[in-house]
Amino acid sequence: MTEPRRILVVDDEPQITRVLRTSLSSQGYDIRIANDGETALEILKDWPADLVITDLSMPNMDGLELCRRLRAKSQVPIVVLSVKGEERTKVRALDAGADDYVTKPFGMNELLARVRANLRRVATPESPAAGSIEAGDFRIDLDAHTVKIHGREVHLTPKEFDLLTYLARHRGKVITHRALLSAIWGPNSTEQPEYLRVFVGQLRKKIEPDASSPRYIQTEPWVGYRFEPGN
Numbered sequence: 001m002t003e004p005r006r007i008l009v010v011d012d013e014p015q016i017t018r019v020l021r022t023s024l025s026s027q028g029y030d031i032r033i034a035n036d037g038e039t040a041l042e043i044l045k046d047w048p049a050d051l052v053i054t055d056l057s058m059p060n061m062d063g064l065e066l067c068r069r070l071r072a073k074s075q076v077p078i079v080v081l082s083v084k085g086e087e088r089t090k091v092r093a094l095d096a097g098a099d100d101y102v103t104k105p106f107g108m109n110e111l112l113a114r115v116r117a118n119l120r121r122v123a124t125p126e127s128p129a130a131g132s133i134e135a136g137d138f139r140i141d142l143d144a145h146t147v148k149i150h151g152r153e154v155h156l157t158p159k160e161f162d163l164l165t166y167l168a169r170h171r172g173k174v175i176t177h178r179a180l181l182s183a184i185w186g187p188n189s190t191e192q193p194e195y196l197r198v199f200v201g202q203l204r205k206k207i208e209p210d211a212s213s214p215r216y217i218q219t220e221p222w223v224g225y226r227f228e229p230g231n
Contacts, residue, residue, distance in 0.1 A: 004030040005119055006047065010040040010054035010066065011081065016104075020053065023108050024115070037061030041069060049076060051119055056082040056093065064096045071097030075145075075158050077118035081106065087194045094198040099159045100185060101192075117186040133168050136229030137216075140168055149207055159184065160203050167217065167227035176224040200225060 005028075009020045012035045021031050032047060034040035036058045044052075052070065056063035067078055080098045082089065090101045100114050133140040139148045145161055147154045156164065162184050167175065177196055181189045189195060204211040218226045 004028050005050045006030045006032070007115070008032050008034060008040060008043060008047075008049040008052045010034045010037065010052065010058070010063070012036060012055065012058045016055070016081070019108075023112070027112060029115075035059075037063065037066035037069070040066055044070075044074075051077045051079065051115060053079045053081060053115075056080060056084065056089070064092060067093065067096035067098050071157065077158060079111075079114055079118060081111075090192075091194050091198055094195060095202075097157065099157070100189075101195075113186060133165065135168050135171050136231055138168060138229050140165055147207075154206050156203070156206060159199055160206070163199055163203060164207070164227075167225065168229065171227045171229050174220045174224055174226045180224060196225075 007024055007029045009017055009024070009031060011017050011020070011033075017033045017035075021033060024031050032043055032049070034043055037054075038061045040052070040054070041061075052066075054063040054066055061069075063080060063082070067080070070076060070078060077100075078098045079100045079102060080093045081102050081104055082093070083104045093101055099118055102111055102114060131142055133142065137149050139151075140161075141147075142165065145158070147156055147161065147164060163180070166180065166183050177193055180196060181192060184199075185192065185195055200217060201211075204214050204217055207216055208214050216228055216230065218228055220226055
């Protein structure tokens with residue numbers, strides 16, 4: 001029998017944690033609750049979660065710092081919940097390592113869809129072999145979730161890996177912003193262009209010889225992006 005997926009909810013509002021525990025547990029997930037970032041890190045030492053849902057504004061250690069600490073040592077998907085819906089705050093959270101961002105108040109069906117989408121992208125031992133993509137300067141190992149450029153391994157976050165893989169599968173073609181957002185973050189995220197700006201920027205810093213003059217990820221103004229993997 002397959003073990004239930006583990007989700008750690010980090011929020012200091014009892015009403016929110018109560019609702020999330022009830023709703024997520026009813027979907028078969030194993031749930032733990034933490035009231036701040038420090039407690040979350042302690043729980044994760046002995047209880048490795050498959051996904052973390054965190055608020056931004058919390059005592060002791062806020063959600064941004066928790067994202068940074070987690071991303072420094074883990075690839076676990078992170079979904080941020082926050083009452084702050086402005087683009088600047090979303091960009092800060094994504095820069096800190098979050099994979100997704102949901103603004104409070106939120107619909108539970110939307111949150112559950114985001115949770116499913118992020119968990120689908122977590123590699124599991126039962127996953128069938130996916131092979132690899134070899135394109136120009138790149139070798140993308142889909143089984144091991146590794147990327148090599150000219151034989152040099154580049155460490156990517158899960159969402160960066162998903163983005164690069166999608167672009168590589170459609171190399172040479174212009175992929176619209178909406179198509180990329182829907183493919184990587186799901187259909188509920190097609191109006192979130194800041195996601196792409198942040199993640200394409202992060203990806204360019206890691207794979208481009210000069211991020212200010214991109215060679216591999218080409219911008220098609222007002223339309224989207226095109227991936228040119230080199231010779």
